[in-house]
Amino acid sequence: MSSALEAVQRQLIMALNAHLPLTAEISGIFDGAPPRAAFPYIALATGASLDWSHKSGIGRELSLALSIHDDGAAAARLHRLMALVEEALEPGLIDPEGWQLVTFDYRRSRIIRSATSAWNGLIEYRARVLRD
Template structure:
C-alpha cells in the first residue's frame, strides 16, 4: 500500500512550496535528483514504509528523506537552506486525502561531501498515518 507514502509526500511538497523564503533560496523541488537542475535544489527520496496497523485500523510509519544539493564553496548556504526546510515543516503537514497524520517528527540532519561532488544535506522526518476509513 504505497498510497500513504505518495499522499504524505504530496502534503510535504505543498508545505515546502508554500514557504516563500525556502522557495526563494532554491531552484526547485524534484522527485529525485534531476539530470540538469541548477544548484541549489531539493530532491525528495522515496522513503521506507513500515506497517503501523493495529487491530481496528490500517496504518503506516513513513520515513521521509529530503536532500538539499548545493555546489557552493562552503556548506554555509546549504546549512541555511536546511534550516529553511525545518522552518517550513515546523507546523507539520496537512492531512492528505484518505489518511490522517498522527505524528510528524523531525529525525535528523546530515551533511555529506566528497572531493568530486557537490554538497548534500539530508533532512529526515518520520510520519505515522492511519487510513481514514478505519478512523
C-alpha cells in the same frame, strides 16, 4: 486511493512550496535527483513504509528524506537552506487525502561532501498515518 507514502509526500512538497523564503533560494523541488537542475535544489529521496496498523484499522509509519544539493564553495548556504526546510515543516503537515496524520517528527540531519561532488544535506522525518 493513493498510497500513504505518496499522499504524505504530496503534503510535504506543498508545505515546502508554500514557504516563500525557501522557494526564493532554490531552483525547485524534485521527485528524485533531476538530470540537469540548477543548484541549489531539493530532491525527495526514496521513502520507506512500515506497517503501523492496529486491530481495527490500517496504518503506516513512513520515513521521509529530503536531499538538498548545493555547489557552493562552503557549506554556509546549505546550512541556511536546511534551516529553512526545518522552518517550513515545523508546523507539521495537513492530513493527506485518505489518511489521518497522527505524528510528524523531525528525525535527523547531516551534511556530506566528497572531494568530487557538490554539497549534500539530508534531512529525515517520520510520519505515522491511519487510513480514514
